[in-house]
Every structure is written in structure tokens, then in C-alpha cells.
Amino acid sequence: MKSPSSLQELIDALRCLPGVGPRAAQRMAYHLLQYDRAGAQRLGLALGNALQRIRRCSLCNTFSEEDVCALCLSPKRDQAQLCVVETPADLLMMEQTLAYGGRYFVLMGRLAPLDGIGPREIGLDVLRTRALDGVVKEVIVATNFTNEGEATAHYVGELLHGHGIKVSRIARGIPVGGELEFVDAGTLAQALVERREV
Numbered sequence: 078m079k080s081p082s083s084l085q086e087l088i089d090a091l092r093c094l095p096g097v098g099p100r101a102a103q104r105m106a107y108h109l110l111q112y113d114r115a116g117a118q119r120l121g122l123a124l125g126n127a128l129q130r131i132r133r134c135s136l137c138n139t140f141s142e143e144d145v146c147a148l149c150l151s152p153k154r155d156q157a158q159l160c161v162v163e164t165p166a167d168l169l170m171m172e173q174t175l176a177y178g179g180r181y182f183v184l185m186g187r188l189a190p191l192d193g194i195g196p197r198e199i200g201l202d203v204l205r206t207r208a209l210d211g212v213v214k215e216v217i218v219a220t221n222f223t224n225e226g227e228a229t230a231h232y233v234g235e236l237l238h239g240h241g242i243k244v245s246r247i248a249r250g251i252p253v254g255g256e257l258e259f260v261d262a263g264t265l266a267q268a269l270v271e272r273r274e275v
């Protein structure tokens with residue numbers, strides 16, 4: 078039996094979520110419509126609101142409802158330290174370690190030359206300007222320990238080399254191929270403490 082078209086559209090739409098295949102999407106759609114219509118309504122509203130309100134901080138690129146995010150505005154954050162992460166989700170992970178008190182720069186991803194993603198596409202020119210503003214003393218590179226994340230870290234090291242600022246890389250407590258988002262906060266905190274200069 079074929080699903081009604083708006084139901085099929087919902088199933089197809091749910092498949093944009095990471096790790097959700099056709100069967101899982103189907104289960105979710107049927108669940109929402111049968112058992113949790115209030116939840117579905119809430120989900121729809123929250124999605125619409127988030128899409129409308131959330132943009133990127135003009136300083137660090139992370140998600141924000143304002144032009145400059147609360148973290149960048151906070152006088153409590155150490156301006157001399159700048160932590161470079163791949164995504165807003167990675168920033169959140171770093172924050173959850175409670176081990177870091179500096180500021181951030183969120184790349185728009187990572188270098189992936191084969192996919193046409195070069196330094197400019199991930200804002201490395203903007204990062205360079207930010208890092209060399211005279212206030213930043215240390216850049217901590219916390220990109221993922223994947224090939225692309227490592228290549229990006231290496232590039233950032235080269236980019237900032239010889240400008241009198243320290244560039245360090247979080248240590249490997251993170252498994253090879255590991256993505257920050259999926260590492261526990263304790264491991265990540267340790268990797269931050271054991272960071273080494275690059």
C-alpha cells in the first residue's frame with residue numbers, strides 16, 4: 078500500500094536527519110502521527126523558529142540569535158586564547174568539558190580539496206585576521222582527528238607560523254579517525270590539557 082502523499086513527503090523529509098534511513102523515517106512519521114501529534118506540532122514549530130532566528134555569530138561563526146554571540150561578548154572569556162573547531166556542535170562539546178575559558182573560531186567545516194573545499198570556503202583567511210589581531214596569544218586547534226581534520230590543523234599551523242603566537246593542537250586521547258562530537262567530555266578535557274605546540 079502506498080502512503081498518502083503528505084505522509085510520504087514527511088517520511089522523505091525525515092531522511093535528511095543523520096543516520097535516518099527509509100525504514101527509520103517511516104517509523105518516526107507513523108509514530109508522530111499515531112501517538113504524538115502534540116510532539117509533532119512542537120517539533121514543526123521549533124524547527125520553523127530555529128530556522129528563522131538562528132544565524133551565525135559575525136565573530137566566531139557559531140550559531141547565534143544575535144549578530145555577536147553571548148560567548149564572544151562575555152567579559153569572562155580569555156581573549157588571548159582562540160580555539161578552532163570544525164562545527165558549532167564541536168564548540169558545544171568543548172564547552173561541556175568545562176576545561177576551556179577562551180574564545181572560539183568555528184570553521185565552516187574542514188579542508189576537503191577533492192570536494193572543492195579550500196581555505197577560503199572554511200574561512201581560514203578570516204581566522205588568520207582574527208588570530209593576528211594582537212590580542213590572541215595562543216590558537217588551539219581542535220579539529221577532528223580524521224584525515225581532513227588533521228590536514229586542516231596542519232594548514233592552520235602553517236598559516237600562523239612565524240607570527241609570534243603559539244599554535245597548539247589538542248592531544249590524542251581522541252581516537253584516530255575520531256570526531257569530537259562523539260567523544261566523552263572527560264577525554265576531550267584531557268586532550269585539551271595535554272595539547273602540544275605545532
Ligand SMILES: [Zn+2]
Nearest residue numbers: 134137146149
Ligand atoms: Zn561568537
